[in-house]
Amino acid sequence: MSRREEAKEFNRARIRAAAEEIIRTEGMEKLTMRRLAEQADVSLRTPYNLFGSKTDVLISLMEEAEFELSPLGAGDENLTIIEQLLGSLDRIEAFFESDEEYFRGIYASIMASDHPEARETAVLRSVGLACVRLRQAAENGELVPDTDTDNLGKHLAIQLLAVLGMWGSGFFSNRESITQVRQSWCAALLQHCSETSRPLITAAYRAAIESKG
Amino acid sequence: MSRREEAKEFNRARIRAAAEEIIRTEGMEKLTMRRLAEQADVSLRTPYNLFGSKTDVLISLMEEAEFELSPLGAGDENLTIIEQLLGSLDRIEAFFESDEEYFRGIYASIMASDHPEARETAVLRSVGLACVRLRQAAENGELVPDTDTDNLGKHLAIQLLAVLGMWGSGFFSNRESITQVRQSWCAALLQHCSETSRPLITAAYRAAIESKG
DNA sequence: AGCATTTTTATAACATGTGTCAATTTTCTT
DNA sequence: AAGAAAATTGACACATGTTATAAAAATGCT
Known part of the structure; x- marks a missing residue:
């Protein structure tokens, strides 16, 4: 994996972790893209670059948990x-x-x-x-x-x-x-x-x- | 039904009709509250006064069609x-x-x-x-x-x-x-x-x- | 090292559902 | 008809997902 891809994967992981943190401690309603970016310490655009949409972030969380039926x-x-x-x-x-x-x-x-x-x-x-x-x-x-x-x-x-x-x-x-x-x-x-x-x-x-x- | 209620019912009907018109001719995505208010010739607030929310307008459309299972x-x-x-x-x-x-x-x-x-x-x-x-x-x-x-x-x-x-x-x-x-x-x-x-x-x-x- | 490419960032913007609030119009009561 | 009550309006505001744009930073290539 190139260094670029590594960095992206690292950021993806950071964003997932931040999302999970917010959901667990503050609840789903508080998971906004702005709050997520802040928690993950990235810009507002980055989650869009790396996942596509808010829904895609959530899908990624499910996949991380190995829930695929x-x-x-x-x-x-x-x-x-x-x-x-x-x-x-x-x-x-x-x-x-x-x-x-x-x-x-x-x-x-x-x-x-x-x-x-x-x-x-x-x-x-x-x-x-x-x-x-x-x-x-x-x-x-x-x-x-x-x-x-x-x-x-x-x-x-x-x-x-x-x-x-x-x-x-x-x-x-x-x-x-x-x-x-x-x-x-x-x-x-x-x-x-x-x-x-x-x-x-x-x-x-x-x-x-x-x-x- | 008092005249007040009559007027409200009339407006409700107008809003439903406008919503249906928009959905049929422009599609669901175009049904925004602003567009709806314009089409029904009422203020943006009125649908909220008369129905409560956008979802309630849609529910009312379903009920009007007598679909209640x-x-x-x-x-x-x-x-x-x-x-x-x-x-x-x-x-x-x-x-x-x-x-x-x-x-x-x-x-x-x-x-x-x-x-x-x-x-x-x-x-x-x-x-x-x-x-x-x-x-x-x-x-x-x-x-x-x-x-x-x-x-x-x-x-x-x-x-x-x-x-x-x-x-x-x-x-x-x-x-x-x-x-x-x-x-x-x-x-x-x-x-x-x-x-x-x-x-x-x-x-x-x-x-x-x-x-x- | 130096240049080109890709990513990220910052900032602003947009559309949308919804809320606020005062002014205005309509209806009701008397 | 006059005042009280209720509904509507208009203008604005807010939060949110999402996009645009240009600048800055990181990375890849030679």
Whole structure:
């Protein structure tokens, strides 16, 4: 990395750190570009040069925290794909739980911005991940053979992102959001699962419903 | 209505009409409060006096168009409750379809605004409507007796609003959004329906999936 | 070292939603 | 008709995201 790129990366890091500091100590409302520039000790223009927009700064904060819905992609290999998928919701919940106010503020701000690319890339990425997982599940015999895995994957991903959108707007708690997703995922999967995986999903569905009371 | 109230109502109507005119002819981006005041031939302050905020003007436009998710509440009485519920999605779709660009712009703008009350009242209203309908369905024997209708109603309403939120952000077409909702509604209902209503819902689910191709 | 290129800075500006405040117009009450 | 109350207006102000412009600084290249 050239010295120029190094300096830019250093400044980017400084700006991210400043943004996080402001959000944590003063709250999201206080994160203005002028305040951010001051805290990061750069000029007002620099965040625009290095990120593009305020929304891009926030997206960068999310990425730094390694939140890319990547939990959808990984899991304990001893479990079935469907178990891993349902388990990924726990990981997403834990991620948000680890720092609820912070992430909710950022997420809400990104989603409310008029930069639709942000939402669009999130949708595409998670749809892609979900489709891959479902194809694997189908190959594993966890789904009925004629399942349209692309459709189902898309459906599941959309359920997730749609509910997360509402989570961001503050209407639901972490747990309640994830429970909603779990309920809809189970219901959808139950339409396409093979008999071997049905008991597991049924149990998860029941658990989701009961955890609401 | 006193003359004072009459005048206010007249001005409100004028402002709504001006807003609609601007949105239709110049697009949502051009709808600024200054432009609106000019078009309505009132002062910049008046829309604030009469509506409260820009978001409130937009909400008023939606209400004027009689979009309050009220389709959830009504339906052909010759049909079962579940048929009516599924049919209400057609009406919502038709409503948006009737003037897609116009309503999408307004909806997106309302949802993206930092007036969370807007989203909150929408959620509460539709949750309430859905719960009422499901209670009726349960009484009708369309659902299994031990169904938690409040939970299921809330779930359905959230599915609808969450997907509509994504619709507003432009990612889906009208049809695709409603199809997503239909798919998740059917899947959820199939977990709780009685045997008499099952064939109908199964058919609706199949239709939803196939209409995606 | 010296010149060219890229970045950052400083300062100002712009558009927008929203608020203030006094003056003015309209409506209500009597 | 006259005074009181309410609504509208106009001019201005403020905070914010964003952009423009030119000067200054840092870096790359020879």
